[in-house]
Amino acid sequence: MSIIRYEQTQGKSLGFYALIAGLGAFVLAALGSVYFMEHNGHHVTGMSNHIVWGLPHVFALFLIVAASGALNIASIASVFNKKIYKPLSRLSGLVALALLAGGLMVLVLDLGRPDRLIVAMTEYNFESIFAWNIILYNGFFLIVGVYLWMMFERRMNKYSRKVGIAAFTWRLILTTGTGSIFGFLVARQAYDAVIMAPMFVVMSFAFGLAFFVLVLMASYKWTERPLGDAIINRLSNLLGVFVAAVMYFVAVYHLGNLYLAENSGVENFILMDGGIYTQLFWYGQIILGGLLPLALLYSPATKGNRSMLGLASVLIILGGIAQLYVIIIGGQAYPMELFPGKEILEGYGTIAAYTPTLAELMLGLGGIAVALIAITYLVKFLPFLPESLADNVADPHHKN
Amino acid sequence: MKELNRREFIKSTTVATAGVATVASGISLTTFAAEPKETDPVTNEKRWGMLIDTNKLTETDIDDMVNACQEEQGWGEETHSNADQKPSWIKKVKVKDTATQRISNLALMCQHCEEPPCVDVCPTNASMKREDGIVLVDRHLCIGCRYCMMACPYDARSFVHEELTNQKEHMPRGKGTVESCTMCVHKVDKGEQPACVEALNGDAVIFGDLLDPTSNIHQTLKRVQSTQIRADLNLNTGVRYSGI
Numbered sequence: 140m141s142i143i144r145y146e147q148t149q150g151k152s153l154g155f156y157a158l159i160a161g162l163g164a165f166v167l168a169a170l171g172s173v174y175f176m177e178h179n180g181h182h183v184t185g186m187s188n189h190i191v192w193g194l195p196h197v198f199a200l201f202l203i204v205a206a207s208g209a210l211n212i213a214s215i216a217s218v219f220n221k222k223i224y225k226p227l228s229r230l231s232g233l234v235a236l237a238l239l240a241g242g243l244m245v246l247v248l249d250l251g252r253p254d255r256l257i258v259a260m261t262e263y264n265f266e267s268i269f270a271w272n273i274i275l276y277n278g279f280f281l282i283v284g285v286y287l288w289m290m291f292e293r294r295m296n297k298y299s300r301k302v303g304i305a306a307f308t309w310r311l312i313l314t315t316g317t318g319s320i321f322g323f324l325v326a327r328q329a330y331d332a333v334i335m336a337p338m339f340v341v342m343s344f345a346f347g348l349a350f351f352v353l354v355l356m357a358s359y360k361w362t363e364r365p366l367g368d369a370i371i372n373r374l375s376n377l378l379g380v381f382v383a384a385v386m387y388f389v390a391v392y393h394l395g396n397l398y399l400a401e402n403s404g405v406e407n408f409i410l411m412d413g414g415i416y417t418q419l420f421w422y423g424q425i426i427l428g429g430l431l432p433l434a435l436l437y438s439p440a441t442k443g444n445r446s447m448l449g450l451a452s453v454l455i456i457l458g459g460i461a462q463l464y465v466i467i468i469g470g471q472a473y474p475m476e477l478f479p480g481k482e483i484l485e486g487y488g489t490i491a492a493y494t495p496t497l498a499e500l501m502l503g504l505g506g507i508a509v510a511l512i513a514i515t516y517l518v519k520f521l522p523f524l525p526e527s528l529a530d531n532v533a534d535p536h537h538k539n
Numbered sequence: 540m541k542e543l544n545r546r547e548f549i550k551s552t553t554v555a556t557a558g559v560a561t562v563a564s565g566i567s568l569t570t571f572a573a574e575p576k577e578t579d580p581v582t583n584e585k586r587w588g589m590l591i592d593t594n595k596l597t598e599t600d601i602d603d604m605v606n607a608c609q610e611e612q613g614w615g616e617e618t619h620s621n622a623d624q625k626p627s628w629i630k631k632v633k634v635k636d637t638a639t640q641r642i643s644n645l646a647l648m649c650q651h652c653e654e655p656p657c658v659d660v661c662p663t664n665a666s667m668k669r670e671d672g673i674v675l676v677d678r679h680l681c682i683g684c685r686y687c688m689m690a691c692p693y694d695a696r697s698f699v700h701e702e703l704t705n706q707k708e709h710m711p712r713g714k715g716t717v718e719s720c721t722m723c724v725h726k727v728d729k730g731e732q733p734a735c736v737e738a739l740n741g742d743a744v745i746f747g748d749l750l751d752p753t754s755n756i757h758q759t760l761k762r763v764q765s766t767q768i769r770a771d772l773n774l775n776t777g778v779r780y781s782g783i
Contacts, residue, residue: 251683251715326692
């Protein structure tokens with residue numbers, strides 16, 4: 140393994156500007172959607188008093204969860220001292236910050252009063268897990284920012300492990316906090332489960348790495364830099380393990396819920412007769428987002444094939460969005476148990492309807508576009524990417 | 540004679556001032572307690588509550604309660620929102636016991652919990668509980684995140700989905716914020732009853748101070764069997780029901 144040299148991307152090609160323009164169009168569409176929704180009020184969305192968090196929250200939480208997961212590569216390098224991941228650490232920190240920025244943008248712009256963001260920053264209710272999340276998100280920017288500085292600045296390199304440990308701990312707490320937003324809602328059958336917090340942590344591993352792999356492969360392909368099989372195969376194996384772990388947690392969560400008679404209603408709804416939610420669960424989350432990626436990553440026919448790794452990553456992201464849709468919207472659509480032992484004939488208790496609108500979708504996609512623009516620009520201005528990740532450079536065990 | 544230094548002077552005068560203030564506040568409490576004024580501070584010596592007797596409450600009664608609430612607080616005229624988006628501070632719910640097939644009708648609104656989940660989760664302290672137990676939303680602090688609506692076990696809160704006009708002077712509402720039953724706090728503070736209670740003849744709904752041993756609601760709750768909705772959540776609601 141030789142010395143790693145980092146270098147900015149040129150960012151002068153037609154492709155670069157086309158990419159920025161394309162992503163910029165999505166960001167503009169998102170801002171237009173926000174103006175439309177805020178000007179008219181939320182009645183122009185599919186959201187209601189029963190589905191209070193809609194598609195924007197699906198994207199926002201997906202991005203926030205993926206953000207903390209994307210930092211894992213840097214953590215594995217500095218906390219667990221795995222040398223092969225070291226050259227990827229800077230990009231890992233950058234992807235984490237970019238995804239978090241995109242997610243928070245969506246979350247904030249879907250508020251009823253986004254103009255009162257300053258209130259959220261100055262009025263804290265420390266009993267609220269939401270308020271804690273605001274602190275955790277801001278802290279994440281700070282810690283990962285310092286972490287990147289330690290990595291960039293040669294004199295500071297010696298501290299990068301310590302800061303890396305702090306960042307790793309912080310990100311675990313952050314995703315636990317995100318999961319707890321749901322886990323602490325006692326009255327909702329679908330959410331009241333402590334396992335939500337660790338499940339979100341494992342989801343973040345898978346979603347964040349899938350996003351990272353796509354960014355890595357695209358940036359090396361488009362800048363025509365060498366990217367060896369050693370790194371790709373490692374990441375591919377790791378991704379498979381994370382996807383399997385997510386499926387394990389999903390299985391434990393649903394089996395645990397099925398065991399409790401009080402939750403059998405909501406379980407039947409999600410797993411059997413919930414219409415779109417059941418379909419998204421089985422076809423989207425489990426088959427497309429779980430089984431198929433596992434097959435692509437591990438079957439001898441496709442293993443090691445980069446296109447298949449890319450496809451698996453895309454499927455994991457789509458499956459992850461499906462999973463959050465089922466959790467967030469499916470969990471709200473199923474009514475709360477207001478009167479145990481009684482049937483509600485009128486006034487409450489039906490499955491809440493939700494049809495997402497184009498504006499909500501564009502706001503969500505805008506969050507992804509913001510993250511990608513940030514990455515594309517910053518790799519141009521700062522040396523995030525090693526000029527080569529060929530096996531003879533990146534693999535510590537490489538033999539010439 | 541010992542000379543008084545500055546620190547001791549401040550100490551002794553502070554004690555004396557505090558003593559006078561304590562005695563004086565005691566006097567004013569006993570003097571003015573009889574006649575409540577809107578400017579009186581809200582204390583936890585009272586806890587406002589309601590007892591709804593579903594045996595006495597007819598469906599028409601509940602409709603009257605809903606109408607009175609709409610008229611008093613000025614909601615329900617929204618033109619753009621669909622049925623699921625329109626505010627609903629109070630609603631009629633019909634339930635059937637799965638074992639006995641008995642049907643009851645009740646009015647469901649904010650239950651004014653002693654341990655309100657909406658207040659726990661609100662990031663900005665906009666959801667709050669007054670000392671006298673009334674749960675409210677401060678519309679100036681509400682950022683419209685809707686987490687309280689996720690947390691409320693009673694489906695009691697609404698989000699304003701559109702621009703509003705013709706609002707009531709005592710009840711400012713705003714697009715993009717959350718709202719719910721205020722127990723007509725503006726009337727209660729003047730010694731009146733909530734609009735939904737006033738709309739009914741008879742005693743199907745009793746409003747009063749749960750802590751006052753001489754109040755009708757306190758004495759009735761002692762006498763009849765009553766229940767809290769989702770009592771298993773241990774939220775100690777201010778709104779109680781009998782007959783379900």
